[in-house]
Amino acid sequence: MADESNWYYTMGGQQQGPVPLEHLKHWLTSGQLGPTELVWREGMSNWVAANQVPELQGFAPAMTGAAAAGFQQPQQPVGYAQTVNYQTPYSIQDPRIQSQVSQARSAMICGIIGSFCIGFILGIVAIILASQAFNSMKQNRSEEGKGMAVAGMVLGVLGVIGHCGFWGLRFRHF
Numbered sequence: 001m002a003d004e005s006n007w008y009y010t011m012g013g014q015q016q017g018p019v020p021l022e023h024l025k026h027w028l029t030s031g032q033l034g035p036t037e038l039v040w041r042e043g044m045s046n047w048v049a050a051n052q053v054p055e056l057q058g059f060a061p062a063m064t065g066a067a068a069a070g071f072q073q074p075q076q077p078v079g080y081a082q083t084v085n086y087q088t089p090y091s092i093q094d095p096r097i098q099s100q101v102s103q104a105r106s107a108m109i110c111g112i113i114g115s116f117c118i119g120f121i122l123g124i125v126a127i128i129l130a131s132q133a134f135n136s137m138k139q140n141r142s143e144e145g146k147g148m149a150v151a152g153m154v155l156g157v158l159g160v161i162g163h164c165g166f167w168g169l170r171f172r173h174f
Contacts (some may be wrong), residue, residue, distance in 0.1 A: 035060035053093030100136035107152025114159035126156030
């Protein structure tokens with residue numbers, strides 16, 4: 001069974017989440033979340049209206065307006081998935097994207113540590129990891145982690161240059 005604490009939803013056309021299922025139930029009951037807002041969790045093939053999800057049926061307030069007056073409102077059959085362009089959070093996407101973000105994060109961490117400590121070695125590692133992350137971004141056509149890869153590359157180069165400059169000036173006096 002999928003983790004019930006990782007539900008994503010839309011509110012006013014904006015993707016939100018993750019939140020526990022209980023929050024969605026409360027928001028539907030109180031009217032904070034409309035029954036036609038879209039929801040998604042791992043294991044679902046697509047985003048679906050909240051009132052079409054079995055776990056959330058019966059939590060929306062009673063009908064008002066046109067529906068209460070007897071006007072028929074078009075309903076989608078239960079289980080019908082709407083096609084929308086909301087992104088699945090990258091942590092749940094393709095493992096190649098997870099790997100690219102991991103490389104970018106590692107590049108940034110090595111660059112930060114290398115800037116203050118073992119500049120030469122970690123600087124080179126940061127440059128290599130950032131380069132690998134950039135190559136993955138081109139192959140996967142995804143820019144997830146780009147900021148971290150750029151930071152890792154810049155800090156790696158600065159760490160190597162700083163380390164070489166420090167030791168170059170130090171040995172120059174001998």
